[in-house]
Amino acid sequence: MATTDQETSAGAEMAPAPTRPVKRSFSIAGHRTSISLENAFWIALREIAAREGCSLASLVAEIDRNRGDAGLSGAVRVYVLEHFKRQSIRDPASTEI
Numbered sequence: 093m094a095t096t097d098q099e100t101s102a103g104a105e106m107a108p109a110p111t112r113p114v115k116r117s118f119s120i121a122g123h124r125t126s127i128s129l130e131n132a133f134w135i136a137l138r139e140i141a142a143r144e145g146c147s148l149a150s151l152v153a154e155i156d157r158n159r160g161d162a163g164l165s166g167a168v169r170v171y172v173l174e175h176f177k178r179q180s181i182r183d184p185a186s187t188e189i
Contacts, residue, residue, distance in 0.1 A: 110130055110132075111132070112130070113128035113129055113130055113165075114128065114129065114130070114131060114134060115127070115128045116134070118149050119149070120149075120152065120156050121153070121156070125164060127152065127165050127168060129165060129169065133168065133169055133172055136172045136175075137151065137152075137168060137172055140172065140175055152168065155167050155168055155171045
């Protein structure tokens with residue numbers, strides 16, 4: 093049985109294939125900065141911003157304020173991961189990103 097990139101022969105969903113990071117620029121606290129993230133993280137970050145009713149730029153600015161010494165791209169990845177981990181704990185049946 094042939095498999096697609098969305099399912100295995102057992103029928104379980106697989107994550108999309110990794111992509112090369114995409115760089116986007118933001119103005120945060122009065123200075124320009126760039127963030128390089130894989131497409132899956134950009135999609136998830138936009139989803140979080142939409143659910144929270146804020147712009148992508150304001151969400152990135154919030155992550156920046158709370159990141160400590162971590163690099164911004166890494167802090168965004170961790171934020172996205174933690175967001176969906178918290179969501180899965182609240183609603184274990186929810187697997188939608």
